[in-house]
Amino acid sequence: MATGSDRIAVEVCKGVNGLDKVVLREARGRSVEVYLYGAHVTSWKNDNGEELLFLSNKAIFKPPKAIRGGIPICFPQFASHGSLEQHGFARNRLWSIDNDPPPFPVVSTSRTFIDLILRPTEDDLKIWPHSFEFRLRVALGPGGDLMLTSRIRNTNTDGKPFSFTFAYHTYFSVSDISEVRVEGLETLDYLDNLQNKERFTEQGDAITFESEFDKIYLSTPTKIAILDHEKKQTFVLRKDGLPDAVVWNPWDKKAKAMPDFGDDEYKHMLCVEAAAVEKPITLKPGEEWKGRLELSAVPSSYCSGQLDPRRVLGS
Numbered sequence: 462m463a464t465g466s467d468r469i470a471v472e473v474c475k476g477v478n479g480l481d482k483v484v485l486r487e488a489r490g491r492s493v494e495v496y497l498y499g500a501h502v503t504s505w506k507n508d509n510g511e512e513l514l515f516l517s518n519k520a521i522f523k524p525p526k527a528i529r530g531g532i533p534i535c536f537p538q539f540a541s542h543g544s545l546e547q548h549g550f551a552r553n554r555l556w557s558i559d560n561d562p563p564p565f566p567v568v569s570t571s572r573t574f575i576d577l578i579l580r581p582t583e584d585d586l587k588i589w590p591h592s593f594e595f596r597l598r599v600a601l602g603p604g605g606d607l608m609l610t611s612r613i614r615n616t617n618t619d620g621k622p623f624s625f626t627f628a629y630h631t632y633f634s635v636s637d638i639s640e641v642r643v644e645g646l647e648t649l650d651y652l653d654n655l656q657n658k659e660r661f662t663e664q665g666d667a668i669t670f671e672s673e674f675d676k677i678y679l680s681t682p683t684k685i686a687i688l689d690h691e692k693k694q695t696f697v698l699r700k701d702g703l704p705d706a707v708v709w710n711p712w713d714k715k716a717k718a719m720p721d722f723g724d725d726e727y728k729h730m731l732c733v734e735a736a737a738v739e740k741p742i743t744l745k746p747g748e749e750w751k752g753r754l755e756l757s758a759v760p761s762s763y764c765s766g767q768l769d770p771r772r773v774l775g776s
């Protein structure tokens with residue numbers, strides 16, 4: 462079955478275990494796959510049909526387990542910052558296709574997109590007593606960029622505001638974690654999840670990885686880069702409405718403890734998550750919040766041991 466304005470570019474079909482998924486296709490090998498289960502993007506491919514996101518070989522595609530890899534949506538709670546289950550419930554609910562979403566103020570540059578919606582069930586209201594509409598647009602840009610726009614509206618009729626934390630928990634595929642560096646977070650304050658969420662300040666150098674890493678960077682710039690030396694590829698994240706950035710790699714010990722993650726897979730993934738964690742977002746009834754993430758993969762400026770951050774972050 463095809464849907465949307467372009468019947469070839471947007472296809473609804475069955476994925477693993479018969480779960481519904483939507484495939485977006487653009488010129489050449491570019492594509493994106495998103496499951497209705499969790500509104501979970503599981504695949505993003507470039508011109509050559511190469512996968513850019515990490516998805517575990519042991520990922521479990523069975524509710525209520527969240528899919529390990531891709532882009533889980535953390536809402537209404539990031540991690541254990543509250544009384545709900547880890548990372549909230551949006552990532553393990555069945556979303557619907559939204560055929561008639563309210564218009565966006567700015568006309569989209571992409572014709573290849575799908576709109577999904579999540580509203581709370583009676584059971585959800587028992588654990589989080591707030592009525593909301595969460596609309597997610599997943600779009601594949603003409604240049605192969607992956608664009609995610611979340612619009613969350615308070616539809617409470619009891620006059621009550623609600624607060625939430627949020628993250629696009631993106632798992633990037635990398636050639637070798639020890640060859641990767643993240644730029645754009647130097648000198649920022651962060652909360653270290655491995656040290657009781659204590660606050661520290663990052664030193665001047667780009668971030669590299671040689672052991673377990675789990676930090677929430679605060680008040681981050683709108684642009685962050687992940688440089689993969691071996692692949693000579695750079696991921697650029699552009700974000701809006703999402704001040705924080707979580708950087709996570711479980712490393713070997715934690716990898717072994719996760720049943721849906723291969724023992725050595727930590728070497729080939731890195732999570733850099735555009736997020737709103739430190740200061741929860743509060744919405745009054747009728748108010749809407751918007752959080753946007755744009756991902757692109759570009760050839761790296763890395764050349765014989767020299768990186769020029771200005772070329773990576775300046776454009």
Ligand code: BG6
Nearest residue numbers: 540547548630654675707709734
């Ligand atoms: C990260 C957190 O965002 O998600 C980590 O900072 C956590 O602390 C990781 O371990 C994975 O969480 P989960 O629930 O998907 O296993």
